[in-house]
Amino acid sequence: MQTLFDALSLGSLYALGALGIALIFGVMRLVNFAHGDVISFAIFALLWPSIDAVAVVFAGYLPWFLLIPFVLLMGAGLAVLSELVVFRRFRRASPATMMIASFALGFVIRYFLLMLFSSRPKSISLLPSLSQPVEILGARIPLLQVITIVATILILLALTAFLRRTRFGLEMRAAAENFTMARVLGVRANRVILGAFALSGALAAAIGLILASQTGTVDIQMGAAVMLMAFIATVIGGLGSLSGAVLAGFLLGAASVVMQTSLPIDARPFRDAFVYGAVILVLIFRPQGLIAARGTKERV
Amino acid sequence: MAARTPASAARRTIATPVILALILLGLALLAVGSGSRPFNQTMIDIFLRVVLAVGLYIFVGNSGVMSFGHIGFTCLGAYAAAWLTMPPMMKQTLLPGLPGWLMETQLPYWAGAVIAACWAAGWAALFGKILMRLSGIAASIATFAMLAMINTVYSNWETVTGATSSVVGIPIIRSIWPYLIAAVVAVFIAWGHAISRAGLALRAARDEPTAAAASGIDIARQRLIAFVISGAVMGMGGALFAHSIGVVTPDTFYLTLTFTTLSMLVVGGIGSLSGAVLGVVILSGLIQGLRWLEAGVSIGATTFAIPNGLQEITLGIVMIVILAHRPAGIMANSELNWRRARPEIPDDVPGNMPTNKE
Amino acid sequence: MSLLVLSNVTIRYDRLTAVRNVAFTLSEGEILFITGPNGAGKSSLLRAIAGVTPPAGGRIDFAGADITGRAPEDIARMGISLVPEGREVFGGLTIEENLMVGTGMHAQTRKWRSRAVSELDAVYATFPILKDRRHTQAGLLSGGQQQMLVIGRALMTNPRLIAIDEPSLGLAPNITDQVYERLIALRAHRALTLLIVEQSATRAQMVGGRVILMRGGEVLLDGDARAMGQSDAINAAYFGFGEH
Numbered sequence: 098m099q100t101l102f103d104a105l106s107l108g109s110l111y112a113l114g115a116l117g118i119a120l121i122f123g124v125m126r127l128v129n130f131a132h133g134d135v136i137s138f139a140i141f142a143l144l145w146p147s148i149d150a151v152a153v154v155f156a157g158y159l160p161w162f163l164l165i166p167f168v169l170l171m172g173a174g175l176a177v178l179s180e181l182v183v184f185r186r187f188r189r190a191s192p193a194t195m196m197i198a199s200f201a202l203g204f205v206i207r208y209f210l211l212m213l214f215s216s217r218p219k220s221i222s223l224l225p226s227l228s229q230p231v232e233i234l235g236a237r238i239p240l241l242q243v244i245t246i247v248a249t250i251l252i253l254l255a256l257t258a259f260l261r262r263t264r265f266g267l268e269m270r271a272a273a274e275n276f277t278m279a280r281v282l283g284v285r286a287n288r289v290i291l292g293a294f295a296l297s298g299a300l301a302a303a304i305g306l307i308l309a310s311q312t313g314t315v316d317i318q319m320g321a322a323v324m325l326m327a328f329i330a331t332v333i334g335g336l337g338s339l340s341g342a343v344l345a346g347f348l349l350g351a352a353s354v355v356m357q358t359s360l361p362i363d364a365r366p367f368r369d370a371f372v373y374g375a376v377i378l379v380l381i382f383r384p385q386g387l388i389a390a391r392g393t394k395e396r397v
Numbered sequence: 398m399a400a401r402t403p404a405s406a407a408r409r410t411i412a413t414p415v416i417l418a419l420i421l422l423g424l425a426l427l428a429v430g431s432g433s434r435p436f437n438q439t440m441i442d443i444f445l446r447v448v449l450a451v452g453l454y455i456f457v458g459n460s461g462v463m464s465f466g467h468i469g470f471t472c473l474g475a476y477a478a479a480w481l482t483m484p485p486m487m488k489q490t491l492l493p494g495l496p497g498w499l500m501e502t503q504l505p506y507w508a509g510a511v512i513a514a515c516w517a518a519g520w521a522a523l524f525g526k527i528l529m530r531l532s533g534i535a536a537s538i539a540t541f542a543m544l545a546m547i548n549t550v551y552s553n554w555e556t557v558t559g560a561t562s563s564v565v566g567i568p569i570i571r572s573i574w575p576y577l578i579a580a581v582v583a584v585f586i587a588w589g590h591a592i593s594r595a596g597l598a599l600r601a602a603r604d605e606p607t608a609a610a611a612s613g614i615d616i617a618r619q620r621l622i623a624f625v626i627s628g629a630v631m632g633m634g635g636a637l638f639a640h641s642i643g644v645v646t647p648d649t650f651y652l653t654l655t656f657t658t659l660s661m662l663v664v665g666g667i668g669s670l671s672g673a674v675l676g677v678v679i680l681s682g683l684i685q686g687l688r689w690l691e692a693g694v695s696i697g698a699t700t701f702a703i704p705n706g707l708q709e710i711t712l713g714i715v716m717i718v719i720l721a722h723r724p725a726g727i728m729a730n731s732e733l734n735w736r737r738a739r740p741e742i743p744d745d746v747p748g749n750m751p752t753n754k755e
Numbered sequence: 756m757s758l759l760v761l762s763n764v765t766i767r768y769d770r771l772t773a774v775r776n777v778a779f780t781l782s783e784g785e786i787l788f789i790t791g792p793n794g795a796g797k798s799s800l801l802r803a804i805a806g807v808t809p810p811a812g813g814r815i816d817f818a819g820a821d822i823t824g825r826a827p828e829d830i831a832r833m834g835i836s837l838v839p840e841g842r843e844v845f846g847g848l849t850i851e852e853n854l855m856v857g858t859g860m861h862a863q864t865r866k867w868r869s870r871a872v873s874e875l876d877a878v879y880a881t882f883p884i885l886k887d888r889r890h891t892q893a894g895l896l897s898g899g900q901q902q903m904l905v906i907g908r909a910l911m912t913n914p915r916l917i918a919i920d921e922p923s924l925g926l927a928p929n930i931t932d933q934v935y936e937r938l939i940a941l942r943a944h945r946a947l948t949l950l951i952v953e954q955s956a957t958r959a960q961m962v963g964g965r966v967i968l969m970r971g972g973e974v975l976l977d978g979d980a981r982a983m984g985q986s987d988a989i990n991a992a993y994f995g996f997g998e999h
Contacts, residue, residue, distance in 0.1 A: 128534070183717055190724040192534075193463050197663040198720050200656050205713035212706030264859050267848075271856040274845045281805055281839070283831035283860030283912055321652070325545060332538040366553035373542040373549070377527065380542075384535040 098236035100358055106242045108350025109249035113304050114327025115334060115342035116256070117297035123273030123337040124293045127187075127195045128328070131179060131203035132301055133320030134210075139172035139302035140309045141210050141317070144219070168306050169299040175206070176298025177291055184294075185287070210317045218316035221309060245307050252303065253343060256296070260339075265292060273337060326353075329376050335386025345387060349376075406592040413732040414588040417674045418581045421447065424678070425577045437573055439685055441641050444576035445634060446677045449658045450665070451583040452630030454673040455590055456623045457662065461603035462532065465655055466524075466540030469547035470517040470628040472650035474635025476551065476558055477513035479567050479645055482506055487566035494556025506570055510579075510636035517632020518625050525624035529617045544655065551647040561647060569643040579637050583630050587670050595622045664719050666726030671733040676726065680712070687711055758783045758916060758948055759804070759835075764813035766799045766972075773799040775972040776813070783915070786942065786949045786964030788980065790956045795969040797952040798840055801918045804950075805837035806830040818915065832860050836914035840921050840952075842901040844908075846894025850885050853893050853904055854878060857912035871911075878907040881937050899930040906934065910941065918950040923958060935962060956980065 114132070121129045143164075183202050187195045230237040260266035272279040272289045280286050304323060309315050330349050334341030352375060356368045364371075379387070421444065428440035453467050480488070480495060481504045488500050504512070528539050551558045558564070570576075590596045599619040602609035610616060639645050665676020687708035719727065759781040766774040774796035781787050789797045802808040804815060806827035815823045822830050831837075836857070845853050858871040879886035882903040888896070893904060902922060909917055922938075923931040939962065941947050953959065959966045959980040966983055968976040976983065 183721075186721040187724070190720070193667065194663065194720055194724045196463070197660055198717050201660065201713040201716040201720070204656070205710050205717075208706040208709035208713070212704055212710070264855075267852055267855060268859050270848060270852075271845045274847055275843055277807055277827070278839070278843045278845070279856060280827040281807065281831055281837045282857035282908065283828050284856065285828050286826070325541075329538060329542060332535060336534055367549055370546045370549040373546040376542045377539050380531055380535045380539045381527065384531055384533075386535075 098234060099238065100354060102233075102236075102238050102242050102246070104351040104354040105347070106245045106350075107354055108347035109245050110304055110307060110323055110346075111326045111330050111350050112343045112346030113249060113252065113300050113307075114323050115330035115346040116253075116339060117300040117304075118327055118331045119334070119337060119339050119342035120269075120293045120297045120300075122331065123339070124269065124276065124290050125184070125188075125195075126192050127184065127199060128192065129297070130196060130200040130324075131206060132297065132327070133324030134203040134206040135172055135175050135179075135298055135301040136305040136308070136320030136323065137210060137315075137317050138175050138206055138305075139168050139298075140305040140315050140319070141214060142171040143168065144214065144221070144315070165306065169302045172300075172302025172305065173295040173298040176294040176301070180291055180294040184290075207317055214317065216317060218314045220313055221315050222313060241310055245311070248303070248307070252300070256339075265289075269293060329373075333376060333379050333383075333386055338386065341387055406597070410588065410592060410732065410734075412734045413671060414584050416733045417584050417671060420674070420678070421577060421580050421584075425573050428573055437571070438641075439681075440573055441576045443677060443681045444573075444580040445638050445641060446658065446661060446681060447580040447674055448576075448583045448634035448637065449631060449654075450662045450673040450677045451580075451587050451670065452627045452634055453658055453662055454667075454670055455587050455627035455630060456620075457627075458668050458670070458673070459591060459596055459599045459603065459623050460620050461668075462620065463534075463537040464540040465537060465659070466543040466547075467627065467631050468650050468655040468658065469544040470521055470631035471635035471638065471654070472547055472551060472647060473520055474510075474513040474517045474632030475639040475645045475650060476564070476635075477516045477632070478506070478509045478636035478639045479564050481509035481512060482568055482640075483564075483566045491559050491564055491566070492557055494554075506568055506636075506640050507575065510633050510640075513636035514629040514633040517635065518629035521625045521628025522621070525621045525628070529620045529624060532616075544651070548647050548651050558647065563644045563646045565644050567639050567643045567645065570637075570640040576637060576641070579633060583633070584670065584674065586626065586630060587673075590623065590626050591670065595619050599623055660716055662726075664716055664726055666728030666730065668730040669726070669728040669732055671731070672726050672728035675728060675733075679727070680716075683715060684708065684712060757781065758785075758818055759950070760816040761800075761804075762814045762816075764800070764803060764810045764815060766796065766803050766808060767811040768799075768808075773972055774803070774810075777969075777972075777974055778813075779967060779974065779977060781916075781948060781950060783948055784942070784946050786939075786951070786962065788956070788959035788962075788964060788966045789950070789952045789969060790954065790959060790966060791969035791975075792954070794971070796972040797969055798920050799972075800969075801837060801920050801950070801952055802839070804830075804918060805835055805839075807837070807839075828860075831857075831912060831914075834913075834915035836909035836912045836917045838905050838909045838917065838919040838922070840924065842898065842905050844893040844896070844901050844904055846892065848893055849890050850893055850896070850904060851875070851889040854885075854908050854911050857908055860912065874911050874913065878910055881910075881941070882907050898925050899927065902926055902930075902934065906938070914947070916948040916950060918952075920952045921954065922951065923953060931958075956983070 114136075118129055118132055121127050121132075179202055183198060184195070187198055190198070229240055231240045231243060232238075233243070260270055268279065268284045269289050269292060271282070272284055272286070276286070279289070301320070305320070308319055308323065312319075326349055327346065330345040331342045333349070334343070334345035349372065352372055353368065356371050357365065360368060360371070424440055424443065428437045431437075449468075449471060453464065456462070456467065457464050480492070480499055481502055483491075483503070485500055485503060488495055524543050528536060528543065531539050552561050554560065591600070598609065598614045599616075599622075602614050602616045602619060606616070635650065638649075661676040661680050662673050663676070664680055665674070666672025687703070690703045691705060691708050723729070757780040761780070762778050764774060764777045765772065777796075777800060779787075789800065791797055799808060803810045806822070806825050806829070809824040813823070814821060817830070817833055817835060820833065822833065845856065848856070854875060855871065858874065861870065879889075884900055885903060885907060888900070893901065896904060906919065906922065909919075919938075922934050926934070935958070938949060942949055949964075956966055956968070960983075962980075964980055966976070966978065966980040967974055
């Protein structure tokens with residue numbers, strides 16, 4: 098039971114991260130390496146600049162119904178800004194060039210945070226009431242884990258509804274499949290891309306919020322670890338396929354947790370190596386990913 | 398294409414590695430002439446980065462497949478050098494899990510570097526055998542997974558790699574010449590591979606995959622050859638890296654180094670050997686200039702210093718600006734030559750502009 | 756009145772010139788066929804008009820405004836709808852979703868939704884098979900059905916000019932007949948201007964209208980389809996006799 102919840106909550110993080118990357122990849126073929134730094138940024142936006150070990154909170158004392166929108170807005174804002182200032186200039190560049198540009202941008206964001214906050218991890222207590230355990234079917238599960246899972250499911254449902262039921266969602270799905278054709282039908286390319294960035298930034302912020310409340314610390318590196326797995330989930334899921342990204346995110350979470358409990362003690366420290374090895378195997382047998390996205394093959 | 402046999406290609410392109418070697422030699426002489434220790438060390442760093450960027454170029458530039466995993470080979474090379482060259486006493490305390498024969502061995506640094514290169518090449522052959530079946534973005538991510546695997550193993554194998562703690566006691570080489578030689582050797586290896594039958598076939602497959610496959614080029618095999626050669630160069634770079642600072646940790650050879658190396662290659666021009674070298678020299682020059690500003694500059698009575706972190710921020714911004722204006726990098730696909738930059742385009746593309754053929 | 760005016764349009768891909776100094780005008784309500792052998796530059800011309808590949812030289816005017824180098828979405832919003840070759844349906848979207856994509860551009864106008872619904876009914880009336888399968892994923896349709904879908908999708912944008920690249924490619928002759936029948940009817944019904952690329956001039960001679968014959972990126976002939984008949988110039992264009 099505990100294992101199941103561990104797997105689901107870890108998978109939730111990976112799934113949300115993979116979704117944020119897949120959204121942007123879908124509309125502009127950009128593998129956005131700055132995504133992890135957006136995660137960190139959204140949380141640091143709650144703090145006053147300082148280099149102390151204890152966070153000097155500024156917006157963190159807001160009640161939760163203001164705090165959550167604030168953080169999401171920060172993530173979305175930074176992502177939108179990065180599109181306006183940086184990525185808009187790379188429309189005609191190759192995916193490799195865009196990828197390096199996104200890495201450079203991530204670098205800039207990370208060292209900007211470093212300059213203001215130093216590289217020391219800081220302790221922060223966000224939403225402290227959530228750390229008590231609750232009893233579910235005889236197992237004691239941290240309330241936060243339950244909330245993480247429920248929140249992820251809600252986010253996924255909301256996103257699905259948005260993509261299926263709204264005009265903007267329809268345009269985004271069309272653009273993800275065949276960007277040129279969507280433009281020929283009058284879909285405003287820049288607006289769709291901005292929308293994708295805003296959504297992806299908000300998803301990043303949600304991850305930041307969950308991570309910070311789970312661990313009780315914030316750290317400028319915190320985005321990077323989730324990112325690596327999220328990338329891999331995006332590729333395994335079939336680049337550009339949103340449902341694939343979510344599925345692969347949960348699979349990776351499950352694989353990590355299952356290996357943690359089932360590997361022999363000696364091999365446990367190498368758990369991630371086994372996960373990565375499994376990733377390579379999946380890629381060999383399904384190079385297009387578990388769910389191959391349409392329209393990812395070619396964009397000339 | 399048919400006229401481009403390795404021999405004629407060698408005659409036409411020999412200028413490129415020679416010019417690059419002369420540039421590197423010039424830098425080394427400058428460092429020695431200045432007699433400044435820190436400047437010497439800076440130059441050593443530049444030569445190391447040249448080795449890594451050129452090693453990466455051998456695979457990425459010729460195959461067109463992005464690799465995030467090559468720093469893994471650097472990690473393998475660096476630890477191999479540590480195992481081979483540290484005094485046995487140090488190994489017994491720091492790395493008690495090493496096998497007996499390795500524990501007893503202590504080789505000179507150059508022998509260690511050669512073995513480290515072979516060791517890395519062996520792993521490259523093994524990984525490459527599996528990975529080269531993939532192409533495109535799946536291949537890139539698989540190399541990423543390979544890097545993460547290597548990092549996880551080296552970060553956790555307490556008795557053999559010292560896990561995340563630093564392995565110290567590696568003999569430090571302060572002379573600039575071995576590093577210069579390594580950089581020049583890397584440049585010539587890259588050139589030799591590029592004009593070899595394998596290199597020509599690989600570039601043909603990069604530019605015209607369907608035509609190349611139809612004319613019987615075994616793309617996976619050509620990629621594997623490039624992967625192994627570049628793995629060896631990366632391994633050699635790793636070994637020398639270890640000797641330049643005397644300390645290794647797994648995280649030295651992880652994401653940051655991956656991306657700085659990749660950035661230098663991309664800024665220089667991913668499809669160009671000259672780009673790999675110039676990208677390193679230009680970005681390193683920039684980094685050095687910014688470090689100097691960070692330390693503080695006295696103008697008259699006041700000292701100006703830029704805050705910490707601004708160095709990286711400026712570097713990132715400069716990279717974005719360069720890429721926005723020259724998406725194919727500074728050199729694009731050209732190589733340095735005695736005359737002017739010569740576009741590297743197959744001669745038989747229809748509508749091709751007349752190139753200066755000899 | 757001329758709806759579309761091309762003056763000295765040149766299109767290049769890298770250093771390869773696909774279209775060289777092409778000029779013609781198209782009046783409102785006209786049918787124009789562009790024909791010619793493979794590589795004549797027909798599709799490139801359509802893509803340039805729709806803004807997908809901006810021309811390297813020359814000028815394109817539509818309804819009195821210069822549209823050279825404008826973004827495809829802007830050109831679409833001015834009333835040109837391109838149906839590119841290869842039936843580019845959004846395979847993961849349902850038929851109805853495919854049709855709705857192009858209506859977003861009218862979303863600023865009031866009563867957009869009700870108009871979209873009536874457009875949808877009109878398309879379904881033209882191609883009833885699409886209505887029967889409207890919740891099917893477009894990727895699962897047959898070639899002919901996909902061709903109907905992309906034409907219907909282009910019509911949903913309520914264009915003044917519809918530019919179609921090879922509507923008959925890969926279709927059974929009787930389906931092609933149906934498609935053309937409907938296009939002609941629509942033209943009469945909504946004063947639609949048609950610009951159609953076909954490899955052979957046969958269809959143009961059946962339907963009537965004007966024909967432009969292209970070869971090697973240049974216009975060889977421009978005239979009435981039926982008058983042109985099986986002239987020597989057509990043979991010259993296809994088989995390379997004559998001055999080229």
